[in-house]
Amino acid sequence: MSTPAIAVEHIVKRYGDFEAVKDVSFSVAEGEIFGLLGPNGAGKSTLIRMMTTLIPLTAGKAIVAGHDVAKEADAVRHLIGVIPQALTSDPDLTVEENLSIYAKLYSVPKAERVKNIAEVLEAVDLTKWRGAQVKTLSGGMRRRVEIARGLVHNPSIFFLDEPTTGLDPVSRIAVWEMLSNLRAKRNLSILITTHYMDEADKLCDRIAIVDHGKLVALGTPIELKHSVPGANVVEVHFDRETPEWQARLECLDGVTSVQAESEGFYRVLTSSGSKTTMQLVELAASLGETLTSLSVQNTTLDDVFVHYTGRQLRDEQVKPPVFTLPPRPGAQP
Amino acid sequence: MIRMFAIVEREMRKFFRSPMLMIMSLMMPILQLLIMGNAFGGKIVGEKIAVVDYDHGPQAVRLREAFDSIAVNIKTFTTVDYTDEVQAREDVRTGKINAAVIIPKQYSRRVYAQDKPVIGLVVDDSDQFSSGSIEGEMQSVVAALTTPVIQPRMASQIALEIVELYPYVNYLKFLLPACVAMAMYISVMIGGGMLYIDDKARGVHEGYLVTPITKLELVFGLNLAAAIKAVLAGICLTVIGSLIAGLGVIFHPVADLELLAMIIVTAVAFNGMMFLLMVRVDDPLTPRAMFGVLNMLLFYPSGAMYPIAAFPPWLRALSVIDPFTYCIDGFKAILLKDGGFTAIRFDLLFLFVFGIGTLLIATPLFKRTL
Numbered sequence: 001m002s003t004p005a006i007a008v009e010h011i012v013k014r015y016g017d018f019e020a021v022k023d024v025s026f027s028v029a030e031g032e033i034f035g036l037l038g039p040n041g042a043g044k045s046t047l048i049r050m051m052t053t054l055i056p057l058t059a060g061k062a063i064v065a066g067h068d069v070a071k072e073a074d075a076v077r078h079l080i081g082v083i084p085q086a087l088t089s090d091p092d093l094t095v096e097e098n099l100s101i102y103a104k105l106y107s108v109p110k111a112e113r114v115k116n117i118a119e120v121l122e123a124v125d126l127t128k129w130r131g132a133q134v135k136t137l138s139g140g141m142r143r144r145v146e147i148a149r150g151l152v153h154n155p156s157i158f159f160l161d162e163p164t165t166g167l168d169p170v171s172r173i174a175v176w177e178m179l180s181n182l183r184a185k186r187n188l189s190i191l192i193t194t195h196y197m198d199e200a201d202k203l204c205d206r207i208a209i210v211d212h213g214k215l216v217a218l219g220t221p222i223e224l225k226h227s228v229p230g231a232n233v234v235e236v237h238f239d240r241e242t243p244e245w246q247a248r249l250e251c252l253d254g255v256t257s258v259q260a261e262s263e264g265f266y267r268v269l270t271s272s273g274s275k276t277t278m279q280l281v282e283l284a285a286s287l288g289e290t291l292t293s294l295s296v297q298n299t300t301l302d303d304v305f306v307h308y309t310g311r312q313l314r315d316e317q318v319k320p321p322v323f324t325l326p327p328r329p330g331a332q333p
Numbered sequence: 334m335i336r337m338f339a340i341v342e343r344e345m346r347k348f349f350r351s352p353m354l355m356i357m358s359l360m361m362p363i364l365q366l367l368i369m370g371n372a373f374g375g376k377i378v379g380e381k382i383a384v385v386d387y388d389h390g391p392q393a394v395r396l397r398e399a400f401d402s403i404a405v406n407i408k409t410f411t412t413v414d415y416t417d418e419v420q421a422r423e424d425v426r427t428g429k430i431n432a433a434v435i436i437p438k439q440y441s442r443r444v445y446a447q448d449k450p451v452i453g454l455v456v457d458d459s460d461q462f463s464s465g466s467i468e469g470e471m472q473s474v475v476a477a478l479t480t481p482v483i484q485p486r487m488a489s490q491i492a493l494e495i496v497e498l499y500p501y502v503n504y505l506k507f508l509l510p511a512c513v514a515m516a517m518y519i520s521v522m523i524g525g526g527m528l529y530i531d532d533k534a535r536g537v538h539e540g541y542l543v544t545p546i547t548k549l550e551l552v553f554g555l556n557l558a559a560a561i562k563a564v565l566a567g568i569c570l571t572v573i574g575s576l577i578a579g580l581g582v583i584f585h586p587v588a589d590l591e592l593l594a595m596i597i598v599t600a601v602a603f604n605g606m607m608f609l610l611m612v613r614v615d616d617p618l619t620p621r622a623m624f625g626v627l628n629m630l631l632f633y634p635s636g637a638m639y640p641i642a643a644f645p646p647w648l649r650a651l652s653v654i655d656p657f658t659y660c661i662d663g664f665k666a667i668l669l670k671d672g673g674f675t676a677i678r679f680d681l682l683f684l685f686v687f688g689i690g691t692l693l694i695a696t697p698l699f700k701r702t703l
């Protein structure tokens with residue numbers, strides 16, 4: 001087995017009394033796309049910032065590209081590309097100027113700079129827009145500028161903090177495809193954070209679920225889904241709410257858990273979707289209750305998340321960030 | 334080095350692409366020069382004065398002739414005849430007229446008898462400038478009337494001409510050094526302080542910090558860029574301001590070199606100070622809130638608006654450590670007094686040492702991490 005691209009051992013980050021990251025360990029293999037999945041405030045950005053030398057670790061050890069981030073920060077910085085959560089390309093400068101300035105910050109020599117910029121622009125499909133001021137681009141294009149910027153110095157490990165937050169579904173999928181292609185072509189290892197389940201599921205080879213600073217589950221999307229008791233999810237919507245349904249559903253064959261979602265709406269995890277469905281329909285008929293809808297699906301990462309954290313990702317209150325500037329006039333959302 | 338210049342390049346490209354910063358740093362000082370220079374420098378004209386004459390004697394007539402000649406010549410005031418003192422006082426109080434002169438009964442007789450002749454003057458002293466001006470004019474009229482006729486006319490003629498030749502340029506010129514300093518201060522405040530904190534809040538620095546750039550390269554890059562912007566603002570205002578004020582000094586190459594030296598060390602000093610103040614600030618509101626306070630603490634104690642000689646001791650002490658003081662002193666020496674290099678060398682030295690000193694203190698405080 002080759003040395004991992006990233007190895008994180010028991011890292012902790014404390015802000016005063018508050019522990020933002022609590023004893024997290026994982027490793028990312030070379031060429032892997034690794035996802036850190038968790039709600040807002042879980043500690044994903046804090047983790048990325050420790051791995052990318054932006055903030056010191058309180059305890060533990062992080063080895064990135066073979067170098068200890070605490071002792072050889074400079075070596076690490078040369079080998080990684082980082083896209084912070086905020087859009088940080090300069091809106092007043094053109095796409096090419098932004099890339100050129102970053103290449104210079106990495107001391108990429110002139111000839112190589114020109115070649116690299118042309119290559120990354122091609123890779124993110126922005127060659128046509130190289131002379132456009134960044135503020136004139138759409139949100140999805142701005143993200144692609146950021147991605148290109150993170151790659152101008154040919155890093156071997158790429159960190160992206162929520163690269164698709166705020167993008168429309170089409171742009172999100174474009175970003176996923178772009179990252180998959182880049183990984184294949186450039187032999188990149190990618191660490192990405194997200195709070196989108198579907199994104200983690202489709203894009204990542206392995207996922208670490210983070211909640212309240214703790215790593216609660218780690219594995220491939222399939223492993224994670226299998227680790228949840230129950231193979232299917234039955235979603236059922238009753239005509240009217242009766243409190244007894246919770247208990248009644250739990251008694252059906254194969255059912256491992258029942259979550260009440262809203263008035264008369266339940267998500268039932270079961271080892272056998274078909275059996276549970278049949279019994280459910282019969283039971284409802286015998287009681288004279290009406291179903292408004294019924295569906296059977298495979299378990300998703302949502303269920304995995306609920307299983308490990310006891311709550312739903314989508315219910316999480318989106319915490320406002322500590323401070324944000326109002327958008328600049330002319331800036332694209 | 335290439336990394337430091339990348340930072341400078343970014344700042345300068347941004348600077349030239351959005352000229353708003355430059356316009357903003359020049360706009361206020363130029364307006365200050367034009368409006369304050371004209372508003373405060375002018376002399377009072379066109380005040381209205383009531384004359385209540387209870388005497389009607391020959392001396393009263395002389396007095397009124399003197400008033401008429403003021404109305405025609407320096408135009409400080411014109412006179413209106415009133416018959417009733419009470420009405421005149423009331424009109425001064427309500428602002429209908431600016432002052433009232435009361436010539437009492439027996440005035441002429443008392444003058445001839447040399448029996449302490451007195452003229453009453455009612456002024457609205459809520460406006461010190463106008464009332465002071467009228468009082469001054471009255472004093473000189475009275476003084477003229479009690480001495481031989483020819484001499485005071487000559488004297489007042491001469492005094493009159495000096496005022497008329499330079500109606501307000503004196504104060505405008507006096508203000509110019511302050512306005513150059515102000516332009517550079519605003520440039521450093523916005524182009525150095527505010528943009529720096531905004532970039533921090535927006536995450537631009539996070540983008541820098543993940544690259545291999547060193548702390549020194551980042552600090553010097555940011556400061557060099559901010560200083561260049563301040564130098565450009567200083568040059569623009571010196572040229573524009575000199576033309577407005579009608580100062581020809583800028584057409585002398587040696588004076589230009591001296592001015593450039595002053596502008597550069599001023600940029601270094603202001604920028605070093607600003608960087609020290611901002612190095613640990615994260616909240617973009619802080620520099621905005623500090624703007625006015627700093628302006629007050631630095632600008633007014635510097636002798637920019639009023640001579641330091643008139644300050645109480647504590648304010649003088651403040652002016653000693655205020656870089657504005659040296660900046661304004663230096664610019665005055667070149668622009669207004671043509672003092673040459675010797676006159677500004679201490680200012681140059683102070684500003685340079687101040688700038689480098691603050692930068693040296695700030696650098697270790699700068700965090701290479703978030």
Ligand SMILES: Nc1ncnc2c1ncn2[C@@H]1O[C@H](COP(=O)(O)OP(=O)(O)O)[C@@H](O)[C@H]1O
Nearest residue numbers: 015018020038039040041042043044045046047
């Ligand atoms: N500089 C800081 N000081 C104090 N608390 C912080 C700081 N940065 C982040 N935190 C806290 O750490 C937790 C994790 O934040 P973060 O890593 O940004 O979460 P995520 O990226 O998963 O949304 C949050 O509760 C946040 O408030």
Ligand SMILES: [Mg+2]
Nearest residue numbers: 044045085161
């Ligand atoms: Mg985050």
